[in-house]
Amino acid sequence: MGTPATLHSRADTRATVIPMRRAESANVVHCPTSCQTCSLREICLPAGLGPHEVEQLNGIVHRKRALKRGDYLRRAGNPMQSLYAVRTGHLKSSVLHEDGREQVTGFHMMGELLGMDAIATGKHACDVIALEDSEICEIPFADFERLSRTLPVLQQHFHRVMSREITRDYGIMLLLGSMRAEERLATFLLNLSQRFAARGYSSTQFVLRMTREEIGSYLGLKLETVSRAFSRFQNDGLITVKNKSIEIKFPERLRALMGECASTRQ
């Protein structure tokens, strides 16, 4: 089910050949797609909104900010003006310890909302970097807050999205605080699998856009440990790993592995 999640952003940015509609600032390029016609409207911010409400939301969204692989969308400390939604591509967020240690706090794919960490202080708490060429919609936050006051459904949806980010974080705390290396990696793969599936891609075959080191940082492991765990999974026949291509052969066995160690130890 679903098409393979190859996601070569260069290859499928058909939008780039269509002439631009208008440009309100040098940095922000508008492309013709609107929230109404966007394929992500059931996943992204418009989810649950009626046609008229989506139109209003569309009115404040600046569309298509293009990023090349390695580009920063935001740097920690940058003043916050907007939320961002991923249209195509993949990004990572990471926080930096004073002494230079990096902790990846999340990987983001299409339809996901970024920048909510920055509301508290007005400055971005993380670096956000494109893992491949990506396109981003920008949503000026002041406009958005204003609009959400007149559209209760939008307000509620936004609160749910922020709340979901919080529960996601709790899940990662559980992972980091009480799982062993292979459980962490299994959890990670199944999470990706599920998110690809929700976007109509294959849940069993996909391409990782991040390095082993970035996976390790996210999971609180060293890159060698990640690599070894992949190899172990492959030897056990659970998955096939070929560089960044993953095929999950036995999702249920992978799932069983998530809680395995805990039951053996006490």
Next chain:
Amino acid sequence: MGTPATLHSRADTRATVIPMRRAESANVVHCPTSCQTCSLREICLPAGLGPHEVEQLNGIVHRKRALKRGDYLRRAGNPMQSLYAVRTGHLKSSVLHEDGREQVTGFHMMGELLGMDAIATGKHACDVIALEDSEICEIPFADFERLSRTLPVLQQHFHRVMSREITRDYGIMLLLGSMRAEERLATFLLNLSQRFAARGYSSTQFVLRMTREEIGSYLGLKLETVSRAFSRFQNDGLITVKNKSIEIKFPERLRALMGECASTRQ
């Protein structure tokens, strides 16, 4: 500076001797204190609101739900109707893995808002348990959302509070993902210190309301490791530990310890 943070909630609930104003449900007991007179108004939800706005907020808050030590405020899976604010006492939140492992996701003290994890699904994602006798204000969420649509300042403040929870979570991910045991404990103590200070209590002397095991769960360590780290800190003269009483003798040395290991290892 500040009074010692003994926080015997039983002892300072002067409010209980004053007659109750009204009671809208059997479970919810109203006490005469209002948001307007509450000593936490600069820390809690009313922060930044004008007198008239605080009055409106006060109108929807159900005051003083009393909890005894060990009581559940919410259980994971419970339907979510309200947010909660801690008036007195201390609580913990924890998520349960299917196999029974517990991960403490937070400790909560007066003025802090709980329940934001439950907005996404309409069900509480964590167990919330009183670590000592505590008092809670209940804020029906539907009322709150409605009110925040008419009070932009309240809306903005709520978004900031949710955002702050997200950045707090990122900090814990950093801690769990890339700090060693002693760094974690030092970070934890300094965080408590700062939160006590913000509430007018001593930043150098306070009483832990949680067990070593709960600290360990929060920090991704075993209770023995927590105990040993406390002993080590005490031997090094950084702190004095007497059961649950903590005195921080050299905050700056504790702070230096937070980034120490990283600089030694490359």
Next chain:
DNA sequence: CGAAAACTTGATGGGGCTCAATGCTTGTGG
């Protein structure tokens, strides 16, 4: 006061980190 819970401390072992070498992939410029 007695039992249960919480805490401390010691001994031991293992999971994952570190260091190191090698192979592979990707991107760039001649």
Next chain:
DNA sequence: CCACAAGCATTGAGCCCCATCAAGTTTTCG
């Protein structure tokens, strides 16, 4: 288009931090 460099990934060997197991002490609370 190929060659080379740089980044990325794999794998091995050894070690260390922290978990585990165990025992004894202190504190809490009914």
